[in-house]
Amino acid sequence: MKKAILFLLAVCLLLNAGSLSVFAAPKKTVLNVYNWGEYIDQSILDLFEEEYPDISVNYTTYDSNEAMYSKIVSGAASYDIVIPSDYMISKLIAEDMLAELNFDNIPNFANVGDAYKSREHDPENKYSVPYFWGTVVIIYNTKYVAPEDAAAQSIDLLWNEKYAGKILMFDNPRDAFGLALTKLGYSMNSENEKEWQEAAKLLSEQKPLVQAYVMDAIFDKMEAEEAWIAPYYAGDALVIQESNPDVDYYMPVEGTNFFFDSMCVLKTSENKEAAETFINFMCRPDIAAMNAEYVGYATPVTPAMDLLDPEITENKIVYPDEDYLLQNTEVFANLSNKTLMLQSTLWTSLKIESSENGESTLPVNGVDLFCIAVVVLGVGSGIYFGIRSKRRKKLWTS
């Protein structure tokens, strides 16, 4: 008996040892990276996995900060690294969802330019490492937009009735309201209800001129000349211009949004060290340069700029002067809950508005009447058929 147990133990030990060293490959750490769509040179992930064979990257994407937020809040999936924008980072910090980074594991952080460290969204720079930064620009097609209209370099171009039906607009309230508030001369971070109402009015005035509210579909529509004017992010403007040389862009004189997307590690991450390794890798000048060349946004890794095509780094729109950035741009701050609710209500009513006044074949004022009629009809016919079928059954059984 004893022997048998000993034998069994020995077998177990052997199997165990085997599974550790001989039979199974070393267990890989799976690093879940959650990033914006079309926002990385995918071959960098392969390079990373080659260099760190015990880490495998599971890369998924989202198309708005809000979508990312609700996904991580719902706990539907667990992520290690997220790359949200400035206002979302300050929101995540405020809600205690980000882990403090151990910068000893990120020596390449020294490569990041001082202008991009410790900005408004992460004042002590404890939680985030900048990934890309950029500005919102107005993109237009020189073939269709008259030079004198574009020469003003103003946000007003988006409200120009001459181009009705050829204007695209952000399908994202923060950016759309940001433009409207700037046009009115207010702060994008306004907490004043009256100013938001005015901006909403401005947007609903613009609505008849707008072809579509889109986000990433902007690429296709601008490249195919389906639309002529659109506000979008500077890096993407460059990508669009590459496939359609008639496209040009400018920074509006009224000022514009200056945004950061930074790499953060979630508090729930179980692979914090691997995550920091990844962040460090992304800050290596050659990798950052490779990524910037592909994505087209401005890299905060200063030594990487020397590796890039000087034509890009000398482009004043992709890499504006720091003075300009300080004077003419505004970084989104986290809005109060009250203002967020207001934004949500105003945006929804902007979208609903059209469905009531737009192409509906129903008379607008009769909406309530119609509702009542439908309910009465429904209940009435339900009762009618109910009675009828009962009566019929009686006939059959009697």
Add this chain to the structure above:
Amino acid sequence: MNKLNARMRRVMTAPFAVWMAIFVVVPIALVLYYAFTDANGSFTASNITSIWEYRGTYLISIELALTATVICLLLAYPLAYSISKMKARRQQTMVLLVMLPMWMNFLIRTYAWMTILEDTGLINTLVKFLLSLVGYEFEGFSMINTNGAIILGMVYNFLPYMILPIYTVLTKIDKNVIEAARDLGANGFQIFTKVLLPQSIPGIISGITMVFVPAVSTFVISKLLGGGMTYLIGDIIENYFLGNTGEVNYNVGAALSLVLMVLILISMGIMNHFDEDDETNGGRVI
């Protein structure tokens, strides 16, 4: 023997019952819970009452979905009828062709329509080119980003769900019945209204349900083909759950879905009354 059968049946249905409990009953219970509570979890009816402001959106969604359903029915019935009249071999091929588009991803099919309908899209480029051959300058149709484009997207995507049930019912109709009707002096129109139509109602009803329900709650089609200009009820529900507009509110979102569910249930209840006499045919889907 009978006893064994009953036990077998219970064993066989157990997995399905568990599945239904986990993925149908529990989610509906969750929707109910969220719809009648506020952010702190205490009872409230304000979510339901706040929905009144979205009545216009409900109407638009129902209007578009109904239009799409009617168009689907008008297209599907003659097609299903002519398929059911073909030789067996031919029928198989035709049914396969009807299902073929469904092998492709729904999103890709809808994206394709985007490039077909755009101002610089396939149709407009072609028409412009043809008219320019005869020396006529044409401005092009504006099709994309309209309610019409949304309806088209719905019809295209959901048409097979209308064709298949109607086709199934029509193939089951006994040919002798039609011959008998003809013997008794019915003309073509009478045969259709008195024989074919009444017998195919179960198929029509399940077709209507299978088209109307997904159409009324869609949000992808309105976003892609409607250009985000018109919010359907599905868009608003999506916004409340994903917080695209800056506000995450499961409670109002759940209330919106609950009302939609109740509306669908009512309309299906009404429709099932039309179907009452045909229970023996086993055509009832829901």
